[in-house]
Amino acid sequence: MKFAQNLLFWQATWFLFLQDTLSAAEAVLLYAVYDICTTVFEVPSGYMSDRIGRRVTLVASSVAGIIAMVCFTMGDSFAVFVLAQLFLGASAAFASGTDSSLLYESLAAEGREDEVERYELRLWRFTFAALMVSAVTGGIMARALPVLPFVMSGAAFVAMLALASQLRDSSIDPETPPVRAAIGPAIAAAFRNPVLLWLFALSVVMYGFSHVPFVFGQPFILKTLEQVGLSGEAPLVSGAVSATMMAVSVAASFAAPAIRRHAGLAATLLIAFAMQVLLCAVLAFNQSLFAIGILLLRMVPDSLSRPFILARTQPLLTDGMRATYLSIQSFAGRIAFAASLWFASRNVSDVGEMPVADLVLVLWGFAIVGAVLWLALAIWVRRIPLDPRQPRGHS
Numbered sequence: 001m002k003f004a005q006n007l008l009f010w011q012a013t014w015f016l017f018l019q020d021t022l023s024a025a026e027a028v029l030l031y032a033v034y035d036i037c038t039t040v041f042e043v044p045s046g047y048m049s050d051r052i053g054r055r056v057t058l059v060a061s062s063v064a065g066i067i068a069m070v071c072f073t074m075g076d077s078f079a080v081f082v083l084a085q086l087f088l089g090a091s092a093a094f095a096s097g098t099d100s101s102l103l104y105e106s107l108a109a110e111g112r113e114d115e116v117e118r119y120e121l122r123l124w125r126f127t128f129a130a131l132m133v134s135a136v137t138g139g140i141m142a143r144a145l146p147v148l149p150f151v152m153s154g155a156a157f158v159a160m161l162a163l164a165s166q167l168r169d170s171s172i173d174p175e176t177p178p179v180r181a182a183i184g185p186a187i188a189a190a191f192r193n194p195v196l197l198w199l200f201a202l203s204v205v206m207y208g209f210s211h212v213p214f215v216f217g218q219p220f221i222l223k224t225l226e227q228v229g230l231s232g233e234a235p236l237v238s239g240a241v242s243a244t245m246m247a248v249s250v251a252a253s254f255a256a257p258a259i260r261r262h263a264g265l266a267a268t269l270l271i272a273f274a275m276q277v278l279l280c281a282v283l284a285f286n287q288s289l290f291a292i293g294i295l296l297l298r299m300v301p302d303s304l305s306r307p308f309i310l311a312r313t314q315p316l317l318t319d320g321m322r323a324t325y326l327s328i329q330s331f332a333g334r335i336a337f338a339a340s341l342w343f344a345s346r347n348v349s350d351v352g353e354m355p356v357a358d359l360v361l362v363l364w365g366f367a368i369v370g371a372v373l374w375l376a377l378a379i380w381v382r383r384i385p386l387d388p389r390q391p392r393g394h395s
Contacts, residue, residue: 001058001163002123005095006183007156008073009138009149015215018081018147025079031215035338037089038096039331044123045093046327049185050320054102055167057323061094062161069154091157097326099123102167104322115315120307121257125250128299132246139240178347187328194384196316198377199309200329205262205373206305207333208340209276212313212366213283213298214339241295248297256304265308266389270378272301273278284363311388312352340366 010017018027049057064087071084103123104116134149134156141148190196260268275297281292317325344362 001100001160001167003130004156004160004163005061005099006127007153007159008131009134010160011131011135011138011383013083013138013142013146013149017142020146021076022078022081029342030078030081030085032338034085034089034092035334035341037086039089039338039375041090041093042096042327042334043324043332045090046097046324048094049101049323049327050183054098054105055164055257056382057094058097058167059161059224061091061098061170062157062164064088064094065091065157066154066161067079069150069157072150072289073154078344081164093327093330095376096330097323100310100314100326101323105319106168113315117257117307117311121253122309124253124303124307128246128253128303130247132243132250134192134245135246136240136376139243171251183321183324186318187325190317190321190325194315195386196313198381198384198386199313200332201380202273202305202377203309203329204333204336205272205370205377206276206301208337209273209328209366210298211337212276212301212363213295217332245296248296252300253307256307259304260308265312266381268308269305270306270374270381273370273374273377274303275304275371277367277374280370284360284367291357297345312388364374 002330015027018030022030024250045060048060059255068084068087068091071087075081076083100120103112103119107113107116134153138152141152191200230315256268259271263271279294280299313326314322344365
């Protein structure tokens with residue numbers, strides 16, 4: 001199911017597709033709309049997952065994704081694309097936290113909680129294998145027919161719906177009604193845990209910095225190719241770059257356990273965040289084919305962080321609030337990034353394609369803010385026992 005969920009054929013060409021109908025500022029705002037819409041559903045979907053069940057919530061995610069792709073396929077105006085982003089945001093929100101909670105609880109039901117890190121990495125590889133395949137094929141599809149990637153993504157959501165319908169939900173015992181424990185006190189207790197609080201903050205900022213190259217990478221590729229007279233190949237090149245990016249991420253995931261083992265959890269996570277910040281700086285400093293190559297490293301920080309963050313977070317959460325907590329975390333990340341995109345949209349052209357000067361300004365802004373946040377997190381983590389494998393003071 002994870003593979004089908006991530007067959008996002010539109011991922012490498014969505015900005016180029018929207019920019020053909022809308023302005024650059026409207027295209028940036030649409031991504032902000034996606035994040036804002038996701039925040040509307042994020043916490044309620046987590047509560048729904050904890051109370052009604054993981055399977056039902058994943059089915060809802062599939063249906064919302066199908067509706068979103070229909071809107072993209074049929075849309076020809078800003079209003080319709082906003083509706084598409086609303087359903088796409090709902091789809092992401094319903095899946096957020098639910099799939100990871102289902103994995104942990106399935107392992108816990110068999111007494112295999114200590115294997116969660118290994119299985120999170122395995123799911124990460126399935127995720128990026130799907131993203132890799134769909135990126136390059138989506139770029140080829142868009143070159144033939146710009147709307148085709150959205151049609152095929154809709155078909156992938158149909159496959160996800162069929163698979164989600166067959167899942168066994170370990171969070172719901174068919175013979176015993178679920179315990180309706182109060183979620184509020186459990187969430188409050190989680191936010192008093194210094195380890196969870198630091199991981200929460202890191203997840204919020206890394207979510208945004210992971211998506212900066214996603215939002216601005218496509219106009220960056222277009223402007224770079226224009227310099228060598230290949231702007232017409234932007235969809236194909238963008239798809240190839242995205243596919244290679246995912247392949248590099250999968251390769252990095254195989255090295256991740258060794259890096260985490262030798263460097264420790266805190267150092268590994270800080271290295272991952274530093275890579276995100278440096279990527280923004282390199283793209284701002286160099287608009288060339290070399291910089292397109294640097295984009296291939298975009299998802300490596302996620303491979304070095306996301307599975308380990310989830311594996312460290314899950315055992316510290318209690319049953320009945322796990323998905324809600326993870327949804328609140330995603331909520332915070334999305335609202336923070338949406339706010340940064342809103343600010344960025346006010347500093348870019350509102351007519352046609354995004355000028356290089358605007359792109360550079362936005363990327364430098366993210367790089368400078370990121371450097372300050374990295375320093376704050378590095379100082380903070382020295383005061384908490386982040387890594388259970390190391391004694392306090394050595395994380």
